[in-house]
Amino acid sequence: MKKNKILSGAKSIGMLTNQSAYGWKGDYHFKTIQKEFGLKKLFLPEHGLFAELQDQVSGSGLLYDLGDTEVLNLYGDTEESLTPTEDVLSDLDTFIIDIRDVGARYYTFLTTALYAMQAADRLSKKGKSKPKILVSNAKNPAGPRVEGSPLEKKFSSFVGVEGTLHRHGLSAPGLLEYYKDHFNLNLEFYRIDLYPKKSSEFLWVPPSPNIPAQTTCFVYTGLCLLEGTNLSEGRGTTRPFETFGAPYINDLDKALLEKLEEKQKGVFRLRPLKFIPTFHKHSGKVCGGYQILLDKPKKFHSLLFGLHLIRTLREFYPNQFEFLQGPYEFRSDLPAIQLLVGDHFLLEYLDGSRSYSEIKDYLEDTEKKWKKVTKNYD
Incomplete structure (x- = not known):
C-alpha cells in the first residue's frame, strides 16, 4: 500500500520521531506530515x-511550540513515562514511527517504538480502536552485520529487549516487524518510503548527541559496554565511542597496546592519545586512551573487541578498573554491565572463566541462529 494512500485517509495522526528524520521534501519529516496531513500528537524519544x-x-522539562500539535515526552523521570498510555493512543487512527536506529539493542529508540506498539496492542485486546502502525524505511547505518547473543530474560530492560542480539543487523521497520510477529501483536503494520533507496553517508543527521558520524555506528555495539565501567566512552569529546580511556591508563604502554590489538588483526588499529572530557566521566581530567580506527569497518566485530578491551584492562589495572554500580536506565537491581552484556556466558568471559576462543565460537553459533530467525525481515 502506498504511503500517500494510507496517509491521505488518516484523520488523527500521532508520530514518534526526532531530528534524524530529515530530508523528505527538504524538511523535518514531522513538519511535512503536519503541513500536508495534520499531526495531532508528536511523541519524543530519549534525547x-x-x-x-x-x-x-x-x-520532562522540554517545551516546544508546534501550534495545534500536542507534544508528549516518552523519556521522563519515571519508568512509567517510557510507555504511552492507552488513553493517549486511543484517539489516533494512525501512528507513524520515523526515527533512526544505529543497529544496537542498547539504543533506546526502537525499544520506545516497541513499547508504543505494545500499548496499541493492548487497546486491540480490549476491543478498543487502535491506530495503524506506519514505519518509515529508515535503514540501519551500521549495515546488515550481526553480532552477539540473545538477551536473557533476567537482563531485560529499556536498553535490551529480551531475545534480541547486541547488533541486530535489521532496518528499523525490519526489527519492528520482527517484534510485531515475535510478541504476537495484533496490529495493522505498514512500511512507508520516506527515504531514498540510496543515500550518501555525508547526508548524516546525528540521531542523538553522541552519535556524531556514521562511523560511530560501526563501533557502538562494543564500546557502549564501557558505560558499565569507570572508563570514559568518550562522552565529552568530539568523537564519543571512537575515543575511550581513563586517567589511570598509560597510553604509552606498548604491552597494553599489543594486547588490545592482538585480535582481529588488519581490521582495526588503535591510536594512542590523551584527552580531557568536558563532561560526564572524568570531566576535566587528563585521560590516557585510544582512538579506534577501522581499516575494514564491515569486517570489524565491535562486540568481541569491547569484551576483549574490558577484560584486558581489568587484567592490566586490577586496582583501578571498576564496574559501575547504582541505577542504570530505570533499573537498580543489577549493575549496568550485566544489563548491557545480558548473557551469563559472556559475563563469565569478563570474569576470566571463559577464553576468547570460547566466546568467539559461541557468538558465531548465536549469530547464525539469529540470521535464520530473522531471514524474512530486513
Missing part, C-alpha cells in the same frame, strides 16, 4: 526532538 539532551537525562 529530545533535536537531540538536545545527554544520556539518561529526563526530557
Whole structure:
C-alpha cells in the first residue's frame, strides 16, 4: 500500500520521531506530515526532538511550540513515562514511527517504538480502536552485520529487549516487524518510503548527541559496554565511542597496546592519545586512551573487541578498573554491565572463566541462529 494512500485517509495522526528524520521534501519529516496531513500528537524519544539532551537525562522539562500539535515526552523521570498510555493512543487512527536506529539493542529508540506498539496492542485486546502502525524505511547505518547473543530474560530492560542480539543487523521497520510477529501483536503494520533507496553517508543527521558520524555506528555495539565501567566512552569529546580511556591508563604502554590489538588483526588499529572530557566521566581530567580506527569497518566485530578491551584492562589495572554500580536506565537491581552484556556466558568471559576462543565460537553459533530467525525481515 502506498504511503500517500494510507496517509491521505488518516484523520488523527500521532508520530514518534526526532531530528534524524530529515530530508523528505527538504524538511523535518514531522513538519511535512503536519503541513500536508495534520499531526495531532508528536511523541519524543530519549534525547529530545533535536537531540538536545545527554544520556539518561529526563526530557520532562522540554517545551516546544508546534501550534495545534500536542507534544508528549516518552523519556521522563519515571519508568512509567517510557510507555504511552492507552488513553493517549486511543484517539489516533494512525501512528507513524520515523526515527533512526544505529543497529544496537542498547539504543533506546526502537525499544520506545516497541513499547508504543505494545500499548496499541493492548487497546486491540480490549476491543478498543487502535491506530495503524506506519514505519518509515529508515535503514540501519551500521549495515546488515550481526553480532552477539540473545538477551536473557533476567537482563531485560529499556536498553535490551529480551531475545534480541547486541547488533541486530535489521532496518528499523525490519526489527519492528520482527517484534510485531515475535510478541504476537495484533496490529495493522505498514512500511512507508520516506527515504531514498540510496543515500550518501555525508547526508548524516546525528540521531542523538553522541552519535556524531556514521562511523560511530560501526563501533557502538562494543564500546557502549564501557558505560558499565569507570572508563570514559568518550562522552565529552568530539568523537564519543571512537575515543575511550581513563586517567589511570598509560597510553604509552606498548604491552597494553599489543594486547588490545592482538585480535582481529588488519581490521582495526588503535591510536594512542590523551584527552580531557568536558563532561560526564572524568570531566576535566587528563585521560590516557585510544582512538579506534577501522581499516575494514564491515569486517570489524565491535562486540568481541569491547569484551576483549574490558577484560584486558581489568587484567592490566586490577586496582583501578571498576564496574559501575547504582541505577542504570530505570533499573537498580543489577549493575549496568550485566544489563548491557545480558548473557551469563559472556559475563563469565569478563570474569576470566571463559577464553576468547570460547566466546568467539559461541557468538558465531548465536549469530547464525539469529540470521535464520530473522531471514524474512530486513
